[in-house]
Amino acid sequence: MMKVYEHLRHAWRYLGGLIAAILLLFQFQGCAEVPITHRKGLHLVPETELLSMSLQQYDEVLKTSKLSTDTQRVEMVRRVGNRIAKAAEAFLAEIGQQNKIKNYKWEFNLIEDNKTVNAWVMPGGRAAVYTGILPYTQNETGLAVVLGHEVGHALADHGNERMSDALVAQMGGMALSVALSSQTQQTQQLFMTVYGAGATVGFLLPYSRLHESEADRIGLTLMARAGYDPRQAIPFWERMNKQEGKSRPPQFLSTHPAPETRIADIKNYLPEALPYYQRSLK
Ligand SMILES: [Zn+2]
Secondary structure, rough: OOOHHHHHHHHHHHHHHHHHHHHHHHHHOOOEEEOOOOOOOOOOHHHHHHHHHHHHHHHHHHOOEEOOOOHHHHHHHHHHHHHHHHEEEEEEEEHHOOHHOOOOOOOOEEOOOOOOOEEEEOOOOOOEEEEEEEEHHHOHHHHHHHHHHHHHHOOOHHHHHHHHHHHHHHHHHHHHHHHOOOOOOHHHHHHHHHHHHOOOOOOOOOOOOOHHHHHHHHHHHHHHHHHHHHHHHHHHHHHHHHOOOOOOOOOHHHHOOOOHHHHHHHHHHHHHHHHHHHHHHH
């Protein structure tokens, strides 16, 4: 009897070691730090897979959407987008995380769709702005709030984290193998629910409050570095919130739920961002 017990204990210790080793590997491969907040999130989907999915989806979106022919507006979207992108590159280089976006190829397109109040940036830097959000952004600075926030989600790898959390929740132990085998239907499906890029997707996964506040914080810094007044984020979100509940909430708000504390949080983050804006004016 004693011997069996010894065996079991031995096996248990061996198994424990194995699990620890796997967890360590997991942590090493699957976690990356969020800029500014230094939080570590779970990132199970390999970057190469995420980028190829986003490329594929982006092509599909461009093919099936009507691109705006209003050159002035299109140029404005690209100008703001590229300034935010440059600020993101400079910011990451400064904190030694430039590798995070080394495979990015920024692209900003304006989609003619007045009913869609939305904008997003996919991993890899492909972005879309829908004309429906322009009445809320009102000007270049307002658009910089939106694109700064969206690029903030991308830099923080929130897409990968949402997919990873959903994978773990849905498939438990199978998550890792599913995520690692490339281009599976499940991961592709998840990508669509996270980015809402496909026209047929009915269910969109909203960002969590934590992700929202991280994207706000990173976004304020990016827009300020790009030379846009970050204080304008407050009136933008006020315009957005006023619209909520009037009829159907805009798509942008259903994927970016506004915490009641958003405006207060933004006021707290402003002292961190404002000096960059003031420096840009000199
Ligand atoms: Zn958001």
